[in-house]
Amino acid sequence: MVRKIIKYGDPLLEQKAEPVTEFNTPELRETLTDMFETMYAAKGVGLAAPQIGLSQQISVIDVSVGENEADKLVIINPEITCREGKQVGEEGCLSIPGFREPVSRANRVTVRAQNEKGEPIELSGEELLARAFQHEIDHLNGILFINHLSGLKRDIIRRKIKKLQKAGEWD
Ligand code: NI
Numbered sequence: 175m176v177r178k179i180i181k182y183g184d185p186l187l188e189q190k191a192e193p194v195t196e197f198n199t200p201e202l203r204e205t206l207t208d209m210f211e212t213m214y215a216a217k218g219v220g221l222a223a224p225q226i227g228l229s230q231q232i233s234v235i236d237v238s239v240g241e242n243e244a245d246k247l248v249i250i251n252p253e254i255t256c257r258e259g260k261q262v263g264e265e266g267c268l269s270i271p272g273f274r275e276p277v278s279r280a281n282r283v284t285v286r287a288q289n290e291k292g293e294p295i296e297l298s299g300e301e302l303l304a305r306a307f308q309h310e311i312d313h314l315n316g317i318l319f320i321n322h323l324s325g326l327k328r329d330i331i332r333r334k335i336k337k338l339q340k341a342g343e344w345d
Contacts, residue, residue: 175207175208176208176211176212176215177209177212177226177227178226178227179212179216179221179225179226179268179269180224180225180226180227180269181269181270181271181344181345182267182269182270182318182320182335182344183335183339183344184227186227187224187225187318188316188318189224189229189316190314190315190316191222191223191228191229191230191231191232191313191314191315191316192229192230192231193230193251194231194232194250197250197288197290197291197292198290198291198292202232202290203290205223205230205232206232206234206290208226209221209223209232209234210234210236210246212226213234213236213268214236214239214240216268217239218268219235219236219237219239219302220233220234220235220236220306220309220310221234221268221310222310222314224313224314224316225268225269225313231250231252231314232249232250232314233248233249233252233310233311233313233314234246234247234310235247235249235303235306235307235310237302237303237306248289248290249287249295249297249310249311250287250288250289250290250292251287252285252287252310252311252314253286253287253311254283254284254285254307254308254311255284256282256283256284256298257280257282257283258280258281258282259280259281259282260278260279260280260281261278261279261280261281261301261305262276262277262279263276263279263302263305264276264277265277265309265319267309267318267319269318270318270319270320270331270335273331273334275319275320275323275327275331277305277319277322277323278322279304279308279309280308281300281301281304282298282299282300282304283299283304284297284298285297285298285299285307285311320332
């Protein structure tokens, strides 16, 4: 089921999500199915559970946007264990639609996480995948891409969003 993606302004997006402790449950399977459906419906490359209103440390990523089954990744309770190099590229977020800004990120990261069965996994990625890992793991820590911008740029975006909220064009 495609879920509603909550937008910037909802406090859940700026809170650390709770760790997942139960695996192999119908609830977890349904959450993951819904997260992929919601991400594909929005044409995103990643989605974190807080974006659909769930305070759980779960992210899904697919840099092929549904083109390649092998690119479908699930990371639960993830942690970045290694960061190398630097890349600067345009970044956006499904919870902050309409805004894109260059964000500096590590070019290559290694992630330790659990899969949907609770088994430990280690994944590495570079360029777009590394960016997706960092963006989605940030979400689980209550951090949004605009937190990586200069205070000035962030304030401009916040002001524009406030106007949209007042106009009823942001919910
Ligand atoms: Ni995002």
